[in-house]
Amino acid sequence: MGGSGPDRRGDDAPGGATAGATAGATAGDRVAAAVEELYGADPEAFTGRRGELVTAARTAGDRAAAKAIAALRRPTRAAWVVNRLARTDPGAPPRLTELATALRAAQEARDGPRLRELSAERGALVDALTAQALAAAGVADPPASLRLEVGETLQAALADPEVAAAFATGTLTRAAQWSGFGLPLAGAAPDRDEETREAPPAAKRPEAAARNAGRARDAGRSSTAGPAAGRRPAAGAGADRAAAAAAAARRQAEEDERLARAAAERAARRREQIEDAERAVVAAATAATEASSAEDRLEAAVRDLEQRLTRARTDLAAARMRARHAEAAERRARQAMDRLARE
DSSP: OTTHHHHHHHHHHHHHHHHHHHHHHHHHHHHHHHHHHHHHSOGGGHHHHHHHHHHHHHHTTOHHHHHHHHTOOOOOHHHHHHHHHHHHOTTHHHHHHHHHHHHHHHHHTTOHHHHHHHHHHHHHHHHHHHHHHHHHTTOSSOOHHHHHHHHHHHHHHTTOHHHHHHHHHTOOOSOOOOOSSSSSOOSSOOOHHHHHHHSOGGGSOHHHHHHHHHHHHHHHHHHHSOHHHHTSOHHHHHHHHHHHHHHHHHHHHHHHHHHHHHHHHHHHHHHHHHHHHHHHHHHHHHHHHHHHHHHHHHHHHHHHHHHHHHHHHHHHHHHHHHHHHHHHHHHHHHHHHHHHHHO
């Protein structure tokens, strides 16, 4: 008998744990189903359907799921187009991932010819996936801005793991853009031949700019200085060119650093703005959930009071009826007593 208590508690514990796990799984399933439906449907219907799903979760008593669903963000048109590509062609994200891996390997190996080959393949793949995404979304004649945003987002998915993950699950909420220099990849710098072919002007090596500046300076001297300049020792001219190259390299490096700092500051401000907006959305969703719960409680209280009032009125009517019957009985009794007294 003494050992039966612990045995019963041991039997009860798994049941409670299973119930909690089932409730958690139900909430998770509800949110997962909402994500799949909302990000797979047209963005024009996103907000209205999200509200319906939040209401359904609250009605079911699943406040955690209601809060999570209310915090889901409506995708922009370009993000929705890219999401459609991932949902209609699940092989598209792995194709980008495979190309990104090959590009990183070639970059780390400083393999210029391979980088040029893969860069051309990258452009062709992004263009093809952009056209495929627009077709899957049913956009027959897309504006240039939408085509550009879709292409830039696919380009960013090659370099940014977060963008790639959101693309793979079809849950992008806004267009993305890779803001780095040269190849949109992290890792070692490409070799000199690849730099001059792939990098934009602002990203070219300072030494190349310095050499160009030195050549221009030498050309100007040879055309204007006259015979005296031609008789300068070769060593002195070489020192001047080296000094000019070093100065130009320093200026270029300082300018690149200034631009990088400015870009980082802009990106940080943008991230702060996005985080503030997301916090505001969550706070608003929480407030809406709490207000809805308060409304439900007050409605229940009103219904209870109305029921109590109805019962009180019924009791009052019954009491009045009993009082009238008692008064009639009293009158009859008095009349009978008066008759007996007269007899």
